[in-house]
Amino acid sequence: MMEFFNEYLIVLIALLISIAMAIIRVIKGPTAPDRIVGLDTINTIVIVGMVVFGTAFNEIIYIDVAIVYALLSFISTLFIAKYLEGGDF
Amino acid sequence: MWFDYLIYILLAIGVFFNILGGFGLLRFPDVYTRLHAGTKCTTFGSIFITGSVIILGLKMWYLGSTDGSILAIHTAGALVAILLTNPTGAHAIARAAHKSGVKPVGAVVDSLQTKSLKHNVNKKIIETKKMEEEK
Numbered sequence: 001m002m003e004f005f006n007e008y009l010i011v012l013i014a015l016l017i018s019i020a021m022a023i024i025r026v027i028k029g030p031t032a033p034d035r036i037v038g039l040d041t042i043n044t045i046v047i048v049g050m051v052v053f054g055t056a057f058n059e060i061i062y063i064d065v066a067i068v069y070a071l072l073s074f075i076s077t078l079f080i081a082k083y084l085e086g087g088d089f
Numbered sequence: 090m091w092f093d094y095l096i097y098i099l100l101a102i103g104v105f106f107n108i109l110g111g112f113g114l115l116r117f118p119d120v121y122t123r124l125h126a127g128t129k130c131t132t133f134g135s136i137f138i139t140g141s142v143i144i145l146g147l148k149m150w151y152l153g154s155t156d157g158s159i160l161a162i163h164t165a166g167a168l169v170a171i172l173l174t175n176p177t178g179a180h181a182i183a184r185a186a187h188k189s190g191v192k193p194v195g196a197v198v199d200s201l202q203t204k205s206l207k208h209n210v211n212k213k214i215i216e217t218k219k220m221e222e223e224k
Contacts, residue, residue, distance in 0.1 A: 007100070011138065014104045018111035022127070025114045033120045033186035040178055041114055041127035044171065045107060048135045051167055055142050060156065063163040067170050074174035081178075081185035 008056035015049050036080055043073040092148045099141035106134030119194045120186050128179040132171065139168040 019042055026038035047070050054062030113126025142164045149157025187201060 007097075011100055011104055015107060018107045021111035021115050025123070031120065031186075031191055033182060033189065033191055034123065036182050036185075037120065037123050037127045038114065040175075040182060041110060041131055044128075044131045044135060044175055045111075047167065047171060048103075048107070048138050051139055051142055051164055055145065055160070055164075058156070060159050060163055063160070063167055066167045067163070070167065070170035070174055074178055077178040078181050081181040084185040085188045 006056070008052050012049060012052050012056065015045050015052065019045050019049075032084060036077070036084070039080075040073075040077055043069075043077070047073075092144065096141045096144055096148075099137045099144065103134040103137035103141065106130050106137070110134065120191050121183060121193050124179055124183055124186075128175060132175045135171050135175075136168065139164050139171070143168070 022038045022041045022045070026035050026042070029035045029038060047066050050062050050066035050069065054060060054066070107130070110126055110130030113130060114123055117123045117126055143161045146157045146159075146161030146164060150161065151157075192199075
């Protein structure tokens with residue numbers, strides 16, 4: 001059973017390539033909404049990466065961390081968008 | 090066993106779409122088109138990767154391990170969190186980008202702008218009517 005889980009580490013490396021491309025967009029982005037789009041993409045891929053990591057090492061507590069991270073990153077994205085939009089809260 | 094092939098196929102589809110999302114984030118010319126690549130492709134790929142983990146957990150549960158059922162249920166919770174939060178955040182980002190003055194590249198008609206203009210004109214007409222009635 002243990003040999004099967006190592007396929008998930010290859011998936012994790014592929015997800016890291018996608019995160020690297022999003023980081024390039026965050027650094028390069030001409031306007032502020034470009035950078036927020038990059039950050040939102042990084043958040044989603046990190047959530048999936050946590051699920052894959054927890055599956056690869058058979059630790060279920062990592063998946064609970066992924067759920068909490070999803071909800072908190074959603075709140076942070078909403079607040080940054082509200083800040084860009086201007087006006088009162 | 091045919092479960093293994095199904096898990097591999099779902100993982101391949103998910104990884105392909107996630108890398109496609111990162112690649113489109115680099116190549117598209119505009120905030121709104123980048124939002125398409127960075128949100129839709131990533132959500133689609135995440136559904137397939139978490140689906141493969143859920144099927145792995147169901148397989149472990151079928152083979153007689155109690156960890157498998159916990160793995161499947163918690164991963165389904167993570168999938169529900171992704172599905173609820175990701176499109177909502179993308180909508181908020183697009184709205185904020187339009188309100189902060191970023192224009193789409195090559196766009197001719199700004200439908201949202203004309204709509205809000207008409208709305209403002211209608212509100213002003215109603216306000217002036219109210220003022221006249223009060224006089």
